[in-house]
Amino acid sequence: MRWGSVLSLSGAALVLLLQGQLALSVIQIDPTSIDSLTEAGVTITEPMWEFYLQNQTEGIPGKLTDTWYVAGAMFMTMMQFWHVSGYDKHNDVVSHDLMFQAGENYNYFDSNYSQWLGNDDQMFWGLAAITASETGFPEIEGKPTWTSLARAVFTMQIGRWDTDECDGGITWQIHPWQAGYTLRNSISNGGLFQLAARLGRFTRNDTYIEAAEKIWDWSEDSPLITPKRNWFVADSTSGDNNCRDSGDMQWSYNYGTYLAGAAYMYNQTEDAKWRKRAEGLLGRLTTDFFPKQYDHKVFSEYACEPRQTCDRNMLNFKGWSAQWMAMAANLVPELRPQVESKMQSSAVAIGTSCVGESEGMKNLCGSRWWGAKWDGIKGLEVQQAALGGITANLMLLSSAETKTIETNPDADEKYLDTGDDDDTVLQKISTGDRVGSWILTVLWGSGIVAAGWWLIKQQ
Template sequence: MRYFNGRQLCATSLLLLLNAQTALSDLGITVNNDDSYISAAKEVISPMMEFYKQNQTEGIPGKLTDTWYIAGSMFMTLIQYWQASGDDTENKIVSHDLMFQAGENYDYFSSNYSQWLGNDDQMFWGLAAITASEAGFPERDGKPSWTSLARAVFNEQVERWDSTTCGGGLRWQVWPYQAGYGLKNAISNGGLFELSARLARFTKNDTYQDWAEKIWDWSAKSGLMNVKNWNIYDSVSNDDQCKSPDNHQWTYNYGTYLAGAAFLYNHTNGDEKWLKRVNGLLATSLQTFFPKKFGGNTMSEVACEPIMTCDRNQICFKGYLSMWLAFTAILVPSTRDQILPKLQGSVEAISTMCNGQSDGMSNLCGLTWGAGKFDGVKGLEAQMSALGGITANLMLSATQTPKTIDTNPNADEGTVPSSGESDDPSKPKPITTADRAGAWILMVIVSVAITGAVGWLVKP
């Protein structure tokens, strides 16, 4: 018989305890096992919803501290998860809060926030709404359809199409006093392209496809997108007529254009033009965001992850691209064999990475999926990104094609907001007088403040 001294026993006990904690905290995902995906998703959602409750501004549903759009993208993710899993645990909150933030005109441009929102902020809520339509998410009694909310976002954004510089394009910000108003960026234009493409497929209304074509053509011509090497740049500036693109590479920029192209490929019954575009963007996306450092099959936000500088927005991005890759594999079946190992490799990494613990919460997910363990980055955004990675695998397992008006007639875009918006989406709804008045007042206040500050600085 072998004997252990006290020190050996302590060391052995500690090792067993640490191993047990690791085993308990691992999400336990088994690739191609839906039950393990759903079980893991629930573990990730629990702290995500706790962060959501903790960060609501004064208890306002859907309004998080220092941000507005992130709740909308969270609802988009949760709706997609519900559709792929059948787990309706969070549906009541999602349904109420998604409609609550539609605002007084049901356009996701409430006067409470419109003075400082960007086009990309509003766009994410529109994508959440069209996701609800495609998923068959239950409609709200006495309220506009989810499709009509998505259409209202489309109508307002195409009204802001700016041909005064660079031959067109959507500015990043809505108002001239906002930093970024002088830029036309990929997420605003790519997001509107994706929204247009998905509305075209869902409603079968040619107006949306016409706009999608227009946005794509402008993006390629302006320099936001290089169709020779299929790079998508973050932004271009009005100051030099959009000749010097910002070279930053972000997953979600690629995701919006890739998903939009995939929806249009499916909508056009396999148009070779859109297949070529899907294949081009997909090849660059897989080469850029799945580095050899993590084995080549784990997604990474390469512009900020290696130096751990990703902000709360950038932490979200990988989850979006994951779900949009899944849509691409479903809508363009020839891409599935390329996409599947990337999403499976990523979800295996997520399983081992989401083992953080803090403030009574467990299964916290960090920033770097390929780290092999929790890297200390915590919050709603990290949980949502991981949930997107898990959901993408569920989507491929279910292979449920997004619905159209034929299979979800309850989501008719003709159910219009009470504001009297036109049934014709080719006639955009302009920004309201109240919005412009509020923005003008805020601009005056800002101008006075700046003038006062400059006067104080130069005063002898």
């Protein structure tokens, strides 16, 4: 091609041509067809899996370069996709790597990473573990059940409940020497709320339900959730000011995690207050994150997408939130029409954006689902987000149930046959722990430091 011809190309096309990144044909998606959605999900999964294999840290299963939690969140999405599509090509690796990262004490607090982890990092692995239980993901013989791993994360995190400042909450970071330690953020507290609610529904154990109630009440008493501001969810609040201020950046996953937890609580308790909360959060989420300029139809992480300033974390958010919206719709049927319409139009948009090609990889998705083209962003995170959007639609169509201990008894919390004096043995919560349990009695009262030590010791 002569230079004069190149100059006649549009700027965007020129960039793509010079980079050797030519757009592929659109993935045609019928959001009302399980087969169509499954085919699209598989198409999106394969480059995501290639990114996963390319970016493992020195070949460590489940550990990506410069991040830890993202792989756990990806496994969470892949198990949901398997559950509603039957696509099991990567299940063996997901199972192995998910268990490998649980660490020597089976609590996703491995000594190799524990000095720099945040509560939100550990929390995502806990959500992956409870997802395995709810989807009936196969258990591994001779290892703790997935439910036991989720419970271990819950137990450790609730042991960090801190009433010295702000009358409660857990901090973003785990250790005082970490930058941001004094912050209490929504994804850490909302994630723990969601984990507690899901454990409560799955196990039918009131210990978790009471804990979820406590976390929500504290969140609403703090600046994190403000129903009177149209269900505004702040990103964080600072212990330095006794949680009187707030960081108001808006991210979909903060709404999504509280929404999912509220839906689980309504499904388990049938208390109308939880339905009201779920409806309020969903209303705010669908108003703000499906912007007018995209006809209120396409999911957008609007705080960073337009200028392409989303970092590695932010690129994932709407994929998780889409799945949490679908969970909420399945658990609270009154939410279904609102969720279904947003997810279906977003699925069609995903098909028009996953058309990138680079370095031999095809069907790269980009950060923007709107615009009917690939925006040039590539990586595991954007593929995972797109897969999350497709999976959300499958969750709404599939007859696959969200399991409980009654329908998935293999996932019950069990002892390991390694001896009572083995510190890695996960102790099962007994029936006597269900109401007025030792967790709530000790943690909501005094002696938080001693309680935290005792809870961790049990793991």
